[in-house]
Amino acid sequence: MKKCELCNSLAKMYCESDQAILCWDCDSIVHGANFLVAKHSRTLLCHLCQSPTPWNGSGPKLGPTVSVCENCVSRNTCTDEINNEETHHEENDDDEDDDDDEEDDSSEDDGGDSSGDEENQVVPWTSGPPVSSSSTSEECSTRIIQLAHILHNIMNFVK
Incomplete structure (x- = not known):
């Protein structure tokens, strides 16, 4: 598995501008340093095999996101x-599954109040086939x- 180049944690993204693979925490430190580096586009790595995925993001801090490459999906x-x-x-x-759904619903309600979400959106660089x-x-x-x-x-x- 690929490791973050700064702290040796599990890598989650690749920044082509810096030519570095980083974890969430180190990415927010590096790309939160100033507005210029915050504009770097970072490619999320596949959660399963750590290959690049079609999903890119930019901004001072990307929120933890799960992304899967097309090879793993197929x-x-x-x-x-x-x-x-x-x-x-x-x-x-089935009651066990219902409990999971309730937890998922409550966590979705908590996420809507954070400010600056528009800068932290993860969008596909190119659309799929x-x-x-x-x-x-x-x-x-x-x-x-x-x-x-x-x-x-x-x-x-x-x-």
């Missing part, structure tokens, strides 16, 4: 893990559900 192993996870959740008590016209809406819905499960699993891993 791997067949992810689909297998999703299917195993769905089977596992169906066997467990267009959806094929031969894809049915059912295929698209299935893919969206799979991606949601991957992100859910990543968030549980981060905790």
Whole structure:
């Protein structure tokens, strides 16, 4: 795994201008130093394999964000893990899942009051490939559900 060049913590982003891979804390120190370095565009690293992702951000402090590269999303192993996870959740008590949803809802309410969020938005540098016209809406819905499960699993891993 790639380590932050300043503190040896797990790297979360790459700054091309500085040619450095950094963790969240060191990034906020370096890019919060002045308005010029705050304008550096940083590429988020994949949470799973630490490859660059299509997501970039700039500003004095980027908030912790989970990003996954296209290769990890498209791997067949992810689909297998999703299917195993769905089977596992169906066997467990549904009340446990409901508790998780309530916690997620309360954490979303807390995040809206911070100032300066417009500077810390993470947006894709380029849009992904267009959806094929031969894809049915059912295929698209299935893919969206799979991606949601991957992100859910990543968030549980981060905790």
